[in-house]
Amino acid sequence: VPFVAPALADSSNGTIGSGYTGGPLLLRSQGSFFVGGQDEFSDGLVSPNLQPPSTTLTPTGTYTVNQMYVHYQVPYFSGRVPIVLIHGCCLTGKSWETTPDGRIGWDDYFVRQSHPTYVIDQVGRGRSGYDPTTINEVAAGTQPISALPAIRTAGHEGAWTLFRFGPVYGQVFANEQFPVEAAAEFWKEIVPDFNGALPTPNPTLLNLSTLAVKLNGAVLISHSESFAFPWQTAVINSAGIAGIVAIEGSCSNQSQNVAVLAKIPTLILFGDHTSDFPNWTTNVQGCQTLVQQVKAAGGDMTLVVLPDVGIFGNSHMMMLDKNNLVVSGLIDQWIAARVERGHRYGQQQ
């Protein structure tokens, strides 16, 4: 019996991974492009373990590395400041999309707030690829084992407490906002992290600078591993960085950059339960010190620990938490006030 296509309700009524959609979305354009990248010549393009070897894809040739993938959406009614979303360790741009329990992510939220939105995959991860040639050369015996690239990924157990889903693996804080019932879906977002194998400085930083300059003014939103990336980028070139939202990371090593940091309006966010963990307590305290230094230099830097403003239970992954749109709403209010038409700049757009 030939296949007869059934009614296509499942995909058209949004029952797959959609949840709250925010209603119809009108885009002016969307697409993707790369920033950066350099060519290298290698004899390690194909593993010697691949048998039979391809007659057309040979081990020796030219290969492009260090480029950064960017996916963008421009809303139909635009004119607000573009936003660049920069994911953290062992994750990709997927972090900003649909939550593990099927609600809308911040990519969708910000474009619905009329911001052109740019989601990147860090160099070495996701659609930005990574350089496997050393692995293949070790397999071929032309490089020593010690040359193998440094790669890390996150186990469920370690991530549970690092991301503050609860005090120990499998336990949940009473007011926890992370959708732990969908943790199995969240673990699928984790990918190998190649940052330890990248050249210094991390090519993502220069690529972010190139992107911000191209955008002619953008707010960089960073998270965790990428927390300090906007500042490190600004030290290279602050042109194009209209504002910074740095979420959940370490302010150490920024004291020498205060003069640069004071040029750029910055919001620093931490979630709940930081005081239950020594490393998070240290991170919050370090950022309190940095804020004082930047303010003393005339800068506009604000630190918000969410429970201090009445938003409780947020995890490290606040862009995926059940109240994720409360947090993005707070960010957008800050952008409107301090970047787009704040008293410091007096702009009307």
Next chain:
Amino acid sequence: VPFVAPALADSSNGTIGSGYTGGPLLLRSQGSFFVGGQDEFSDGLVSPNLQPPSTTLTPTGTYTVNQMYVHYQVPYFSGRVPIVLIHGCCLTGKSWETTPDGRIGWDDYFVRQSHPTYVIDQVGRGRSGYDPTTINEVAAGTQPISALPAIRTAGHEGAWTLFRFGPVYGQVFANEQFPVEAAAEFWKEIVPDFNGALPTPNPTLLNLSTLAVKLNGAVLISHSESFAFPWQTAVINSAGIAGIVAIEGSCSNQSQNVAVLAKIPTLILFGDHTSDFPNWTTNVQGCQTLVQQVKAAGGDMTLVVLPDVGIFGNSHMMMLDKNNLVVSGLIDQWIAARVERGHRYGQQQ
């Protein structure tokens, strides 16, 4: 002087990577989710080369592998058959997005034709991640060098002729449709291919079956490495596969599956210049034989070599060629005629 945000014309008028946008796009919903995935326990989550070792992300723990990333968009006016886009070797779902020279891709085209559209990253690539634990175990000395995973990627030189940009590297066919002036941008789409390191059968196949069943009827569009994936998926479970468009690959090893293949309307496409290369000549001839076998079994399988219907100069990467929307238009006409309301099924949707 504090940063003053300039006019934001660059991103809002679409000068970055946009080109022809097709006008405003109205979506009902969009987002992403994963299909499949299994947990494994490993002591190779963190490379011993990473110094100092993280105190929170330890080498030992549980890690999820073999899941498949899916990004979807549902158009506001829907009801047409969903489309699943499956990329080829050494590439990711990026293949279906903006072309290297900045024109719209097939993801955008098909959603503008009112198809819910699902772009996957094959297991082991892009946002689907890969399993690095064996690499880290070899680095730690707990596994032999021979255990290193089989990884391949494509060099510019080999890909140039395999993808039929021209007869030899650096030369271009007179009627070539691939935007070779943007080849440097195309090379950035290439990532390491982990398929040689995946379990058998490739988990992408089962994940595609799960996705098609969830969608309750979908057209699978495959390319190159994934050319036969829809058929291999149908052999596992043909439920949910409403149609197949297989682009540029090998029909070998399908003769034993003719009974299954005859159940599903199928379009096979090849571009131009296949007769200039022995491997492409063999591929076209093999598919001509398969079409005869499937037709003899009562199936609906059509082979189109594009120059035979007056469409000239297409490369292996026809979704990126300058006439890419001519080719996708041909595919959509076939879908409307043979899958959605064709004489074989007589459906009106």
